Amino acid sequence: MSEARVPRGRRPGAPDTKAAILTAARRRFAASGFARTSVRSIAADAGVDPALVHHYFGTKDELFLAALELPVDPRKVLLPAIAGGPEGAAERMLRAFLSVWDDPELQVRLVGVFRGILDSDGERLLREGFLPVVLGPVGEALGIDRPELRMPLVASQVVGLILLRYVIGMEPLASLSGDDVVAIYAPTVQRYLTGELP
């Protein structure tokens, strides 16, 4: 998954400025939600020019993902799963998911991020940011109908799996092989992606 890793470490020249921007971004996104936060307001909080924010972090989407401090970019991880279209997408998405979450080093860091998001400050990031930045684009790229309902349904199963398998470690979920996880959950996720809904 190395090509999917978000570049880490400080770029030379401006570690304090970048850190200040990320701190301002985390505060703004958590307080105002993704949609109502502007790059301009984050730049103002950090005391820098908006152009510098774009220079360091790219778009608002990129800045949001950088502020979450994810060890991987979920959009890049899911790219190969999306490429094949809706048919069989659930199994490909679950295998991509497991390639990241079953990696011991990444798992430790992802559990940390997940716990942070569950703090009340971070909930807004999940509720209002993860949907437009990650779930929405993935659903649209897959070409499914009603992505605004289907992707949250997928999330409701995957988040429960994350919580019990990785965060809490409830057996036998914690010890299931990746193949068993795929066999059990792919039909559920596939139905949410392409099955009949009310």
Next chain:
Amino acid sequence: MSEARVPRGRRPGAPDTKAAILTAARRRFAASGFARTSVRSIAADAGVDPALVHHYFGTKDELFLAALELPVDPRKVLLPAIAGGPEGAAERMLRAFLSVWDDPELQVRLVGVFRGILDSDGERLLREGFLPVVLGPVGEALGIDRPELRMPLVASQVVGLILLRYVIGMEPLASLSGDDVVAIYAPTVQRYLTGELP
């Protein structure tokens, strides 16, 4: 659901003793897990006779549920859903679940309990206590095969739904009607209860 409510309020005569027992129980269950905690050890921590613990709270299962401070007893809520056997059990369980979680007063208190459990101290309660006290008996009463795998699978979907619909309030999940929730999730839960598994 009134008959399913856990009796609340202090019984006359020994509010401090009961509170001390509950505090000791919460600490012991969180620190040592459900299986390795004895009523005797809780009684010793609270400085009372084990017989008094049984007198106030009944069995260790009852004491565990009292320590969680649930506003309802999940076993009683699920009783009518269990009575009909595995066929259609998922829809009956989801309707019982919604009758509690969609009740505004109960919802506020349940979200509080859920948040508390997600604190690291409380995770052990969920991982090691909820399974033997709630999920296990429900699975056995339903008469399904492999309840030790099937009930955690059900939990992995229901916990994700709780987190997104009630705790985080992600749309459109938060606003779905109860009927839509049942139509969407019953096939998933029913497959986990009675479908083919690897």
